[in-house]
Amino acid sequence: MKFKAEIDVMPMEALLDPQGKAVTLAMSTIGLSEIQGVRIGRHIRLFVEADSMENATQKVDQACKQMLANQIMESYEFSIEVA
Amino acid sequence: MKFKAEIDVMPMEALLDPQGKAVTLAMSTIGLSEIQGVRIGRHIRLFVEADSMENATQKVDQACKQMLANQIMESYEFSIEVA
Numbered sequence: 550m551k552f553k554a555e556i557d558v559m560p561m562e563a564l565l566d567p568q569g570k571a572v573t574l575a576m577s578t579i580g581l582s583e584i585q586g587v588r589i590g591r592h593i594r595l596f597v598e599a600d601s602m603e604n605a606t607q608k609v610d611q612a613c614k615q616m617l618a619n620q621i622m623e624s625y626e627f628s629i630e631v632a
Numbered sequence: 633m634k635f636k637a638e639i640d641v642m643p644m645e646a647l648l649d650p651q652g653k654a655v656t657l658a659m660s661t662i663g664l665s666e667i668q669g670v671r672i673g674r675h676i677r678l679f680v681e682a683d684s685m686e687n688a689t690q691k692v693d694q695a696c697k698q699m700l701a702n703q704i705m706e707s708y709e710f711s712i713e714v715a
Contacts, residue, residue: 553638555666557675572699579698581691583681592640592675592697598666608664615662616655 552597552605556627558618559590593617596632603627635680635688639710641701642673676700679715688712 560566569588576584595612599605608628618625643649652671659667682688689712701708701710 557638559675559677572676574696575699579694581695583691584695585681587676587678590675592642592673593652593655593670594642595670596646596668598668608666610646611662612659612664612667616658629665631706 550601550607551556551632552599552602553632554593554595554597554605554609554627556593556595556609556613556617556625557590558593558613558623558625560588561622561624564622576611590623591617597629599612602629602631633682633684634715635682635712637676637678637680637688637692637710638691639678639692639696639700639708640673641676641684641696641706641708643671644705644707647705652685654678670681673706674700680712685712685714 566588573585573587595606597605599608606629609629613625645669656657656668656670657663679693682691692710692712696708
């Protein structure tokens with residue numbers, strides 16, 4: 550079976566996010582000073598071939614741990630559905 | 633009221649995504665050749681002050697259009713909830 554995973558990798562809350570900070574400040578230049586606390590990470594979409602949802606979850610988790618997220622600075626979460 | 637928005641900005645389907653392609657190829661080096669079709673975009677989390685959900689949605693949509701997404705190459709979607 551083919552599964553589709555949607556993964557969010559975000560900078561950890563305890564860490565500064567200079568890119569997000571810059572975007573927050575820039576919002577006021579387009580009249581959107583109501584927007585605050587912007588944080589920017591990555592969104593990753595992928596497909597995985599596996600015989601069960603459990604197996605697919607395990608593979609995606611392994612991919613996050615070993616390649617997609619830097620666990621020292623980033624946290625990740627994902628959802629999986631049948632593609 | 634304060635609302636929290638979760639925004640996904642992804643490269644359009646019709647466009648190549650070299651970063652995603654590289655990650656797809658690299659998956660086999662960690663024994664995950666079952667993972668295919670990786671596409672990489674941005675995930676943005678922000679807070680917006682607005683008097684209604686409708687108003688907040690409008691502000692976030694404006695932020696996406698004017699700053700967060702390049703609509704020539706990227707598509708975006710978002711969800712909003714009360715923070």
